[in-house]
Amino acid sequence: MSERPSRPTLSDVAREAGVGESTVSRVLRNAGSISAGARARVEAAVARLDYVPNRIAGMLASEGSSLVAIIVPSLSNNVFPKVLAGADHAIEAAGFQSVVGVSDYDLDREERLIRAVLSWRPAGIVIAGLEHTAHAAGMLRNCGVRVAEVMDIDGAGVDIVVGFSSRAVGRASARHLIERGYRRIGYVGHDVERDTRAKKRLEGFSLALAEQGMRLADREIVPVLSSVEAGRACLANLLTRSADLDAVYFSNDDMALGGYFHCLSQGIGVPQRLALFGFNGLDIGRAMPQALSTIKTERFLIGERAAGLVMSGAAPCVVDVGFKLIEGATA
Amino acid sequence: MSERPSRPTLSDVAREAGVGESTVSRVLRNAGSISAGARARVEAAVARLDYVPNRIAGMLASEGSSLVAIIVPSLSNNVFPKVLAGADHAIEAAGFQSVVGVSDYDLDREERLIRAVLSWRPAGIVIAGLEHTAHAAGMLRNCGVRVAEVMDIDGAGVDIVVGFSSRAVGRASARHLIERGYRRIGYVGHDVERDTRAKKRLEGFSLALAEQGMRLADREIVPVLSSVEAGRACLANLLTRSADLDAVYFSNDDMALGGYFHCLSQGIGVPQRLALFGFNGLDIGRAMPQALSTIKTERFLIGERAAGLVMSGAAPCVVDVGFKLIEGATA
């Protein structure tokens, strides 16, 4: 049974430096005013003991958390890692720490995650989307912690909301295709039940078509996460059914890239024979032989802004960061 | 000055339920044995007060952390988000929480992150790579916290190491190309100074060439993060200099995909005229018109294993999860 040589504590430092505990605490936090001598002695002691403050104790004593929770549905494509990176960037810059949770697009799991992170008494929560279980929404509303819901502004938020309108994205996409003269438009998408933002894009898209007296000619939706492979397979299916489409709207760039690959391998001319339109504005789209026509959003910025707002205690608000239509060569 | 209606505490629950604090603590943690009646009363009180335990206090009291820190260099391509997802999966399953840090491939920043997460007294640290500043390595060694270094086993680890040999990856890649008869092989890569694993792959690759009396015919390296666009531009540059190459080894799949796009747009036949070989085994490679020849690694698994090992208090070890060469259609 060996004694675990537990780390030095603040009172060890105080003893070593020959000062009181509160003095050590003050120099560590740069608070109050300390004499040069005391400060020097404390700093020397800290160095000598290789002291690392225990923020757990600090948080408990001060009631002030310096953790910010980030809850995202997935890390499998580039979208949420970017949001996470942006949020973490702001969080670290503020001297806070990120605690993350991944819900796998499962709202019950998300609820459990919220409960779990709440037990860490975070300074704030950044969470993707506006849709939550009733209970989760209640917790977010009443937990006394600032929350920023990100990536979607189509709906009612609990507190701070930072994102863009998915419905507007869908509408803009449809208008672009219509303007370009496409008339027999199909849709290729992934799990619309779980990815509510993809669903909203499709709603906006359909609405804009309807405004012109048009409608989707056909659609192929697979109940899985988006992926390049899924996009390729889906477009293949769609075209066997509806060979006469002149354009396809994809649920996102990954799916669209898959569709593009299908066209390449089948010798389907893009966009003459078939136009393709995506969503996200991933960098990869710009490097394709033909730049992908898509809509770009600022995911890093959204994460950064959201985290900044929750930490700064801003008033509840809705920040629409907008989006940008990229006229590529595929539509 | 309004009173902040601070959250109910465990002693509130105890009072409400008419039991002692430790009883509440026991039912909350499922520890010891409690009478059905007491348990019921406590549970009712918890529900009535909407009580959320304060794990900050819990950690401080029990000396047992339930945070695990994950430090990665980047979240910009799919590689580390996958590792993170794997680690987080194991961490959540164990009832722990992930705290993350992103070092941006900057070792000084990484050192600061280590110091920061250490102040949270995590149960363990999962960190990418074997290379750290001297000071960071010292902290990892002496902090009394289990650490798992991931994604690389070519070098000396501090404690637990989970990954694969980048040099072996490079060697296997070279052997494959040699076997296939390629003789004028070039290299296209990204920032080798910061991405030490890419550097090790290149070393292994060059070594294997040397064993056959061969050497890289030419190389094009850009001092930026890898990206599809960088890969495309680099290959273009390389080929203007060395038009007679018959194969190119890329620092990873993103770069290789960019190279493939260049070939497509220039009508360069793959692999007849130019063979391409990548690294990572991203899903996208399988959906390309011609499947990308590459080496696949299990990133989710690596994160999961690493987190599992640090949390379970396994003995220091090196776990080589290996890799798999994927014979695609590009080389």
Added chain:
DNA sequence: TTGAAAGCGCTAACAG
């Protein structure tokens, strides 16, 4: 400018 002391909310002996 400094130190002493009282907690922060919880867990972990230790008695009953």
Added chain:
DNA sequence: CTGTTAGCGCTTTCAA
């Protein structure tokens, strides 16, 4: 099975 009682390591009055 259950309650009482010390702390965990730090911050924060409050005096000095």
